[in-house]
Amino acid sequence: VWHRLFGQDVTLWGPTHLMMITGAVLSIVAIGMLQVEGERAYGPAKNAAQRWRRFASRVTIPMAFLIAGSLYLGEWDWGVQQYLMVWQPLLLASVAGFALVFARQWIGRPGGAIYAAVGYTGARLIVNAIVGYGFGQTMPTLPLFIAEALVVEAVFLIPALRKGTLLPVVAAGVGIGTIGFAAQYGWTQIAMPTPWTTELLGNGIPMAIVGGIAGSMLGMLFAIAMRGKLALVPQRRPYAAAAGIALLACAGIAANQNYAPGGMVTTTISGAHQVRGAIGTGPDDGPIRHATITVRFQNPADAVGAHYVSTVAWQGGGLVSDDMEKIGDGVYRTDKAIPLGGKWKTIVRVQIGRRLMAVPVELPADPAIPVGAHVNPGTETQQLRTELKLMQRERKPDVPATLWTPAIVGVLGTMTLFAFGLAFAAARIGLRTKREPRTLTADAAAGSGDAPRGTRQGFGPAGGPSVAHSPSDR
Numbered sequence: 001v002w003h004r005l006f007g008q009d010v011t012l013w014g015p016t017h018l019m020m021i022t023g024a025v026l027s028i029v030a031i032g033m034l035q036v037e038g039e040r041a042y043g044p045a046k047n048a049a050q051r052w053r054r055f056a057s058r059v060t061i062p063m064a065f066l067i068a069g070s071l072y073l074g075e076w077d078w079g080v081q082q083y084l085m086v087w088q089p090l091l092l093a094s095v096a097g098f099a100l101v102f103a104r105q106w107i108g109r110p111g112g113a114i115y116a117a118v119g120y121t122g123a124r125l126i127v128n129a130i131v132g133y134g135f136g137q138t139m140p141t142l143p144l145f146i147a148e149a150l151v152v153e154a155v156f157l158i159p160a161l162r163k164g165t166l167l168p169v170v171a172a173g174v175g176i177g178t179i180g181f182a183a184q185y186g187w188t189q190i191a192m193p194t195p196w197t198t199e200l201l202g203n204g205i206p207m208a209i210v211g212g213i214a215g216s217m218l219g220m221l222f223a224i225a226m227r228g229k230l231a232l233v234p235q236r237r238p239y240a241a242a243a244g245i246a247l248l249a250c251a252g253i254a255a256n257q258n259y260a261p262g263g264m265v266t267t268t269i270s271g272a273h274q275v276r277g278a279i280g281t282g283p284d285d286g287p288i289r290h291a292t293i294t295v296r297f298q299n300p301a302d303a304v305g306a307h308y309v310s311t312v313a314w315q316g317g318g319l320v321s322d323d324m325e326k327i328g329d330g331v332y333r334t335d336k337a338i339p340l341g342g343k344w345k346t347i348v349r350v351q352i353g354r355r356l357m358a359v360p361v362e363l364p365a366d367p368a369i370p371v372g373a374h375v376n377p378g379t380e381t382q383q384l385r386t387e388l389k390l391m392q393r394e395r396k397p398d399v400p401a402t403l404w405t406p407a408i409v410g411v412l413g414t415m416t417l418f419a420f421g422l423a424f425a426a427a428r429i430g431l432r433t434k435r436e437p438r439t440l441t442a443d444a445a446a447g448s449g450d451a452p453r454g455t456r457q458g459f460g461p462a463g464g465p466s467v468a469h470s471p472s473d474r
Helices: 002-006 015-042 048-078 087-107 112-134 146-157 166-190 198-226 236-254 401-431
Strands: 264-276 288-297 306-314 319-323 325-328 331-333 338-340 345-352 355-362 379-383
Touching (some): 015 198, 048 087, 048 112, 087 236, 112 146, 198 236, 198 306, 264 338, 319 338, 338 345
Antiparallel strands (some): 264 288, 306 345, 325 331, 345 355
């Protein structure tokens, strides 16, 4: 229905796509709560095998949060991000903060965050291998969370930082937003199709710090709920509200794009050689060829402060993304073969400040939209325009706001109701616990999840500690 109304949405962040991804993330919340309810109903593990299965499940849940949360970053994994680069450090820090602090707290032993990060890395590598080698499709890269996991583990090994609820959250969030940011910066230079540049530092680090703290706060609260200790945090509602408001504020800042056009650029095709005949339906299909593409800014000052200048080709049987090399003042060139012709859509794109702009190199005709072909004669001078017109050619341009706005609100409202419903259920699980014959140690009751050697901790016969009771239980 959505596509019939608004056309094909080829961005991963289309409203209906976001609802599917968010549904995947929130379903993991439900799985964790089902596990807690099952443990409470069954009672303590009766043998080593059961204890091992419970431990493995506690590792799997935060690992799944990393996997599902990283789906939000899929466009960056392929180098076809259609949103400002500052989203990437914000999302990385938020996902890492939530999943890794939750892992450390719920697993309740040193190494919990590392277990989750390593498990995530292994699972993503297997999926990438299946995509690339099994199905023969374009293999994405993947973000790593090892550095962030080490930061979280270090925070919870320092006794002074484990006191109270807020201090370890802030320390973990700041560490994720600084040390984790530095590690991600280095990883993008090695593996990511669009490496970070120094232009990202000014707004990327503050956003990563805020996202790291907010995500860590929500991860901590969810872990406390799963451990049945939510009654020990009387400020839980202000904490959750502050974290949610902070994330929404960061999202609002990151979403503030400038759609104004840019300056003039000249694109030149060189070294083109035919690869094979084109198989397509467009009237202007020609031979598929590989080429080197050079782009020259008519005013070199227009390129100052560019987060990236890249070439992207897609829909011709794969995806090719190339971060262009700067070879002169305002001049950039591809360093890999770029496909042209057939069904390939090839454009040059750039982010300068808050503007995402692009020019077409070659685009096939598409009678279904309908739109004609764009063919570069070899050298072509054009004005940079908002890349939305090129990256999402299939989107209908004439949809009235009276239809678009209610549809967006409906999708976001559905996601919001789902999230609030699960949050309400998590609060009930965190507050409704039964009395146990033993009490927690002072250290565990403080929320660190670590108990002295030789003591039992975590989940008793009812799956929760004796220190938290709901009014109905009393």
